Amino acid sequence: MNYESERFVALQAVLKACLLCQAVQASLVSEETISKKDNSPVTVADFGAQAVINLGLMRAFPNDLITAEEDAADLRISKNANVKEKVLYHVNAVFPRFTEEQILTAIDYGNHNGGSTGRFWTLDPIDGTKGFLRGEQYAIALALVEKGEVVLGVLGCPNIPVDANRPDEAKGCLFIAVKGQGAKIRSFDDPTEIQINVTNIGDPSMASFCESVESAHSSHSDAVLISEILGVTAPRVRIDSQCKYAVLARGDASIYLRLPTSDTYVEKIWDHAAGWIVVKEAGGKVTDVYGNPLDFSVGRGLDRNKGIVGTNGKLHSQVIAAVRQVLKPEKT
Numbered sequence: 367m368n369y370e371s372e373r374f375v376a377l378q379a380v381l382k383a384c385l386l387c388q389a390v391q392a393s394l395v396s397e398e399t400i401s402k403k404d405n406s407p408v409t410v411a412d413f414g415a416q417a418v419i420n421l422g423l424m425r426a427f428p429n430d431l432i433t434a435e436e437d438a439a440d441l442r443i444s445k446n447a448n449v450k451e452k453v454l455y456h457v458n459a460v461f462p463r464f465t466e467e468q469i470l471t472a473i474d475y476g477n478h479n480g481g482s483t484g485r486f487w488t489l490d491p492i493d494g495t496k497g498f499l500r501g502e503q504y505a506i507a508l509a510l511v512e513k514g515e516v517v518l519g520v521l522g523c524p525n526i527p528v529d530a531n532r533p534d535e536a537k538g539c540l541f542i543a544v545k546g547q548g549a550k551i552r553s554f555d556d557p558t559e560i561q562i563n564v565t566n567i568g569d570p571s572m573a574s575f576c577e578s579v580e581s582a583h584s585s586h587s588d589a590v591l592i593s594e595i596l597g598v599t600a601p602r603v604r605i606d607s608q609c610k611y612a613v614l615a616r617g618d619a620s621i622y623l624r625l626p627t628s629d630t631y632v633e634k635i636w637d638h639a640a641g642w643i644v645v646k647e648a649g650g651k652v653t654d655v656y657g658n659p660l661d662f663s664v665g666r667g668l669d670r671n672k673g674i675v676g677t678n679g680k681l682h683s684q685v686i687a688a689v690r691q692v693l694k695p696e697k698t
Contacts, residue, residue, distance in 0.1 A: 434476025494607025514663025575621030611641025
């Protein structure tokens, strides 16, 4: 299956969501942010992007299910009426004929539990909300899963430079991958797609690596020890969101570490599915810290995995060995 129609719909949906996020960011004020129970912020853009993408998918593939991060419960609370009105305004700029209830229902349509059977989409409407609020890196991440296997992914990265060598010039990239078809990149403004590949570096001392900005997301201290074992001399690059997968796939970095900070934390599938297939189709490799393949068939979480290690492939065994030396995991 070539997934031509799915690829087209996903690409257009993510692009529309990216443009919505840029419009929101241009006028965002603190009152347009809600704190969730885990104290992470969720914005007008999170809700709006989820609505736009879900509406696009529901129209094109009415039988498909969606596993997404957000729901509309907070928008239905009277104290958040201002946020709700902003969400409706921005979504109606994309889909003018939809009512309030249709938009809220579309957001809630992302309640599927995932699993190993059937076909569903998994969505993070804004991965890296804190990066979004800082005006830095964030991603809109959409992937298609069939029988527990990721077969298509689109990453929208509004603040990634189109040309990595010209970071102060045009920004806004879409990274697209379909199983067996390689990975490509295009800008928001130009539909021309360019094949991308990971680096060809085999010496870890020559490699650069990226990690999460937030220390709560990845152990920075362990990353320092791992880089010392590998002999890495390049400065670590800290980037929010699945943009780390994007820069790894494009060859801007060779290693991505997301090291566990808690024994109980479970990664969510929407935080990794799209990035995983983009890196894989660009020639790289992504596993957990034990070297096990990521298992997207369990449900909404990567319950059978711990942490993330992504590389250009050539470095993977060396990086995993260094990770094991530092973390000393009991599991093999």
